[in-house]
Amino acid sequence: MASLKGFRGLLLVGVTLGLVSGASAPTSAQIYRWTDERGDIRYSQGINSIPPQLRGGAVMMSSPGQPSGSDPAPQASPSPTSTTGTARIPFTPGQPIVVDAKVNGSGTTRLILDTGAQGTVISPTALAALGVSYRDAVRGSIKGVTGDAKVLAVRVDSIEVEGARFGPLMVVSHDVGLGSGRDGLLGRDFLDNFIVTIDSANRIVILSPK
Numbered sequence: 001m002a003s004l005k006g007f008r009g010l011l012l013v014g015v016t017l018g019l020v021s022g023a024s025a026p027t028s029a030q031i032y033r034w035t036d037e038r039g040d041i042r043y044s045q046g047i048n049s050i051p052p053q054l055r056g057g058a059v060m061m062s063s064p065g066q067p068s069g070s071d072p073a074p075q076a077s078p079s080p081t082s083t084t085g086t087a088r089i090p091f092t093p094g095q096p097i098v099v100d101a102k103v104n105g106s107g108t109t110r111l112i113l114d115t116g117a118q119g120t121v122i123s124p125t126a127l128a129a130l131g132v133s134y135r136d137a138v139r140g141s142i143k144g145v146t147g148d149a150k151v152l153a154v155r156v157d158s159i160e161v162e163g164a165r166f167g168p169l170m171v172v173s174h175d176v177g178l179g180s181g182r183d184g185l186l187g188r189d190f191l192d193n194f195i196v197t198i199d200s201a202n203r204i205v206i207l208s209p210k
Contacts, residue, residue: 034058079135083193085191087164087207089113097205103130104159109183113205115196120159126183127202130188131157134173142172149174159190166193
């Protein structure tokens with residue numbers, strides 16, 4: 001498969017994570033829900049990302065080690081990883097392959113399938129909208145061609161694309177700036193659990209469980 005690495009200058013070449021050992025999260029790691037001037041609900045990472053005049057109405061959603069009042073009740077999930085289903089994903093040659101990824105069996109997010117990204121990355125805004133908890137988040141760093149960034153990784157029970165499902169796995173919470181309608185990258189931590197086949201004639205990428 002032709003890799004999409006380097007898209008918008010990102011190219012994830014490594015993710016280093018360390019356990020959060022009871023330390024409080026920095027302000028920039030906290031997720032806030034707020035309402036803009038038009039009355040639309042928005043989610044942002046860090047209070048400083050919210051316009052000053054609107055911060056008074058912002059509500060903190062969650063942070064590592066600090067349960068959010070809006071977080072769903074904990075649910076039992078399998079400890080061992082599981083891979084199920086086969087996906088048939090249409091693509092247009094020369095264009096990024098964008099998929100609707102179902103997270104934890106419910107809400108969906110738009111991700112670019114990227115065989116050059118070692119890990120899956122989803123924006124904090126999308127994760128907050130999906131109700132993903134930061135209760136057991138892991139702090140670390142992510143390296144790209146534009147430099148290093150401090151990030152958090154959160155556990156999701158599963159990610160499913162067109163019927164191909166894998167989980168649980170740790171997802172990096174980071175806004176990679178891919179533009180409207182693209183919430184992040186679906187990386188090799190998901191893709192390497194499948195046999196990836198390119199059907200160029202029919203313009204379909206097939207993911208089959210290994």
